[in-house]
Amino acid sequence: MTDQSSRTRTRWAPAVWAALSVVLTGLFGAARVLVTPRFYFADDSEVGSFGQWWQLGDRLLSGRLPILDPHAWQAGNYFAEGQWGLLNPVTWLIAVTARWAENPVVHVTIVKIAFLMLMAGGVCLLARSFGASAPWAAVAGVLVPLGGFTVYMDAASWATGLFNAAVLPWVWWGLRRSVESLRSPLPYLIASYALITFGYVFGVLILVVILVESLVRAIVARDGGRAIRTLLASAWGALLTIAVYLPGVLTAPVTERAGFHVINTRFLNADLSDLMSAASPTATASVGSWWGPETAAPLVYVAWLLPIIPLFLPMPRDVVRRCIPLFVLLALVTVVVIGPSEIGAIRWPVRFMPYVCLTAGVLLAVMATHAFPARVTRRRVWWSLLVLVIATGITYANTPGQWRWLALVMVVQAIAIVAIGYIALTRRIRRDGQRTGLAAAAAVAVSGLLIIPQLAVFPYTPLPKFGVPDSVARMQSILPDSPDDAIVVGDIYAHGGLDASFDERLMGNLWYLSPTRVSSLYTVLPYSTFSKDLCMDLRGATCADALDTLWTRDAETGLPVADLMGVSTILAIKDTFPEAPVPPDGWRLVSEGEFTWLFERDEPVPGAGGVAWTGRGTSVTVVDVSETAVSFRVDEIGDDARVVLARLDYPGYTIDGAEHADPVREWLLTVDASDARPGDVITVSFRPPGLPLMIAASALCAVILVAWPILQHRWRRRAETAPDGLGLSEELPVPATGPDTRD
Template sequence: MAAREKTVQKSASTTGRWAWPVLTAALTLVLAASRLVVTPRFYFSDDTERGSAGQWWQLGDQLLQGRLPMLDPSAWQAGNYWAEGQWGLLNPVTWLIAIAARLSESPVLHATVVKLVFLVILSLGVYLLARQFGAHRPWAALAGVLVPVSGFVVYMDAASWSTDLFNVALFPWAWWALRRAVEHRRSPFPYLLVSYLLITIGYVFGVMMLVVILVETLVRHAVRRDGARVVRTLLASAWGALLTIVVYLPAVLTAPVTERGDAPFENLRFLNADLTDLASAGNPWVSATIRSWGTEATEGPLVHIAWALLLLPLALPLARSAVRRGIPLFVLGGVALVLVLGPSHMGPIRWPLRLIPYLAIVLVVVFAVGISRRYPQGATRRAFWLSGVVIGATSLLTWGNGPYAWKAILAAAAVAFAALVVLRWIARAPRVRRRAAWAAVASMAVTAVFVAGQLYFLPTSPLPSRDAPDSASALESVLPDAHGDGIVVGDAEDGWQDDASWDERLIANLWYFSPTDVSSMYTVLPFETFGDDLCIDLRGKTCEAALDTLWSVDDETGLRVSDLMGVSTIVAMKDTYPDEPEAPEGWTLAEEGEYTWLFERDEALPAAGGVVWTADGTAVSVTAQSDTEVTFTVDAAGEDGRVVLSRLPYPGYSVDGAVQVDAVRGWLLTVDVSDAAPGDSVTVSFRPPAWPLLVGSYVLALAVGAGWLVGGAILRRRRAAAREALR
């Protein structure tokens, strides 16, 4: 009989162990998917539509051909993939996403599935992290549900900024795995794996937060003089630092020639918060006074963290053991809070509100830990009324920021107060068993109510969607007959409201779907002199003067700028050029559309990347050419020995057999062969700047990881043998 009872208890324990994380994942998936009922393209907004979708397609296409792209001269300022970082060239998860994108007919469905998967990954990571810091399973499950529905995660990261979502989703896993390896002396493999994925995504904010927890862990154990844990933390830090060098150093060394090179420290009140904004952290239905693109109050709950924070008095005070264990939470939360409230531009680090998901992780985990110890005993009358005061005070402050939203503020306060009453009743009801479990489930139900309200009050992301065709075949059908390299001039988004306009043009990275190589792509590192000359922005839009510039004759070379770029196809937007532009000799209007003028060069030029001009008295013959290298033979070397290539002079180019000189027009790679003799061979090659250091860092990182794995396994085996011997 006793054995049977023990078996039943063990079975119940196992069921509970799995039931709560399964519930967390399932409810997260249901809540995330529910947004599609109202807004089917919710997860295909802005940077996903104009950036990630085409980027994944292109990377998947290259991978399926057995190539890992490094540089694409035809993409011009968007073609330095290693410096761009967010292509995730070293990230196997990004590879899988990219290959799936290339094989998918529906970019919207593909992106939606990817976002839903990562929201579930985030929920389970928060669950594990909360458990590790001492939260009981029901409250850890609630924490796992709350973070993926926090405002910035949903309305910015999940809707648009894919790489930021990936960072946020992996971060709690990396933190959990770090603590598992350092604090509990377990295998470092989970940390090595997850931190590798986090860093190689190429989005810096998650890496910044990883640095914070590594420094906190190192300092804490150094103060305690815990040598073994200090060593493990140093190994974890070395692994991360070496990978960070590989992923981010190319961008740092490339920045001087880009618009990021002289980024100032200033506060433009752009995507950063103030203290009154944080009053709405518990209200999912209102917008704070967050300034962003074209608006003083971005329409979205960007500072919403969790409605349950309004009930924080029920979780306080924290037990001393929880405070000691929670020191890492307080440190990371403090740093995140300072940055969120800091200036909007800190050099190349912009828009610190992007760190609010990390503040959300900390605050929700602290709440889960606190209420695990205090509920139901802590649901006193005093805590009840204090929570009511918090609900009222924060609602009043939120109303002060946006009195126009008084209905949503009042409704949210009513729901939160009703939740407070229910949790108080559950805590005091004499016949209710497993009060914590029922309270957590009730809180999840309240979370679902708040999400349902968002579908009414705030159904879309504040970041726009351009309603691009949800068909890879349709996107591929634009400019299907490649006539050399192309470029778009004017407002590339003209006519997006009309489905027919997509037959004539694409936008930003969606051009990767087209068989024609078009340079009007999305980049996070706009090449400054190139952008100034062609007045082109980071998403490929240009001013009206760009067409005149392309067809103008360069003073130094005597060639048209379009010829120097190897451009043979020009798409001119009618919104910018309502009257037919007058084409110069050698160019023809190939097609007049409803939205565009399509011009083609009578004789298509070779794609960008090769030699496009040599000075008088100088002649060369190209013998080999690829995206990253050009080799030519010097036939004659005049007094002016300049040779111009249709490439941007990124840091990382090296010249063997000649010397690199000042770029023609400030943005065309130029070498001087004056000192070469006829018959000499010259090779111009590109590798990301500090390439030997990058390779060495990567190899050393792998060595550190392998050494930690092997050494840790040996030590654990010895400890196990010693324990066995003592028995």
């Protein structure tokens, strides 16, 4: 009976440790909310993510998938935007729940903490696949989601970055079990689908590195089966990448993402001395950003446990060989983090820090598994303490003003290192399993303890906090009766943080919640000529000249730009326009608020999407207008056969019955109807550029999804029936201890 109970406990121990890691990660994440209720609702999550999810959820609940919205102008090309996650069921779930939510702060907080917990579970599984014991894998599962960049940038603001970092461990684990062990590829296929269709490229780049390393290792080992499986995994990822990213790539030439350059402005990248702060949860290092040469957050913090690595050295040769993928990825992402700040469209390389944390955490767990407690010596404890002192000294040299917190953290780390060393060396605990469990528990406890000084120094993200309303109903009450379409002009950031200002206006994608269609939305792909013409940034802020531009007649068409855009409502920010602007004929000031001026037309015009202007002597009648198409019948063709549409001239438009002309103002879609005759119907329609390739890639993905599991099953059966199991490589077992080399 006792033996049976012991076997049961042993069988369930890994699951218990993993569950403990996931639960503690959730608790640690929630602890930040107790200090800063809006910790996970800042910057892009405030004015970007929630409004985007709300709009996507609204479309999904009405049975539509958004493709293009001409009323949103430069923010309305959804497949090109990528990060809308239009093909991602996880994003759909988040979006639908956002549409049902009344409190955006609560909704976003739950989503963020859930993904941190998901990350912890994936790290545990990945560490186990590399040979880490359950307790040390759980330690890694706790440490990795506590990485400084993950907590203070991705989790606080950049949601898609968090989603990528949370799913990547699951992808890697699924890849290893299907490629290395001939197990079902479905976990890899599902996880990698989620990763790629989130639309955030950084995790996809990491996956490319992992796949290439796996293929090279298989080729070097002359393992044809493993190489074929890696190629299948790579083909799946590549085809998905085409389906998700091709529209953005083909749209880039008309956006601010066009061109390729390599520069180093020292913006959100680190240097070698910064990496010495990787073990300090309260050190800022010298990572430059919007606030100058130092950012008030521990962006390069990896894990407080890093100085303990000498305790686990040297690594056995077979363990080093098994950890080659970890070493390769760790070296590469470290080089990228300290590399140029911009390489083409890839900006701000410190965004790769979550993957430094991932590889370092898993590697630490594997090293501890094979060295603790047998390889731990007093001498190595002293070496670990020396490394801690040196790292803290270099960190102090970079940020001397933080010496009090650095000293406090160093003392806690030193005590923890000594305690772990004592657990390994004491003779009072005879069983190695008990020592390992106690040491892992101590490491997890210290991880939670160090959140306290970290929150004392950095209670919130350094990214902007706009203080947007925590009520969906309140945001839906903004511009309730204004005629479509509307645009905001002026500095939208001027009154950020002032709650009363949100009784008159919204920001970024929160405008999706307004009953009026407002084009001043958030985009990651600003349309170059449009944004320059209206001096508009990616969140919809403009300079003062934008109002003059809207009310000034275009030299080529003779119509005001507002007419060409179909704008009937203008909301002007008072900080930019202290005195009431004088509207032209046909417009009137309908209300003055504390923060805004509201102008409307006397007679509203049709909004964006339809015909805005026809050339001299040319007249047409609009037959039908939808988000992705407009049809019009030619009534007369004059000397100037151009027809201007109130749409941006995006790649992907096709014109049936006429030709594409140079865009008016370099951004308005323009049709040349010279070859048409009266009575002809011209149809202008939009499809994401590269759609045939996207469909073909998706079809091939479907083939792989069906064929690979079948082939995998046959390969496994063949390997199992081989005389010596040739070709079947199971995951490596986890040894209890290494050889005893204690002094």
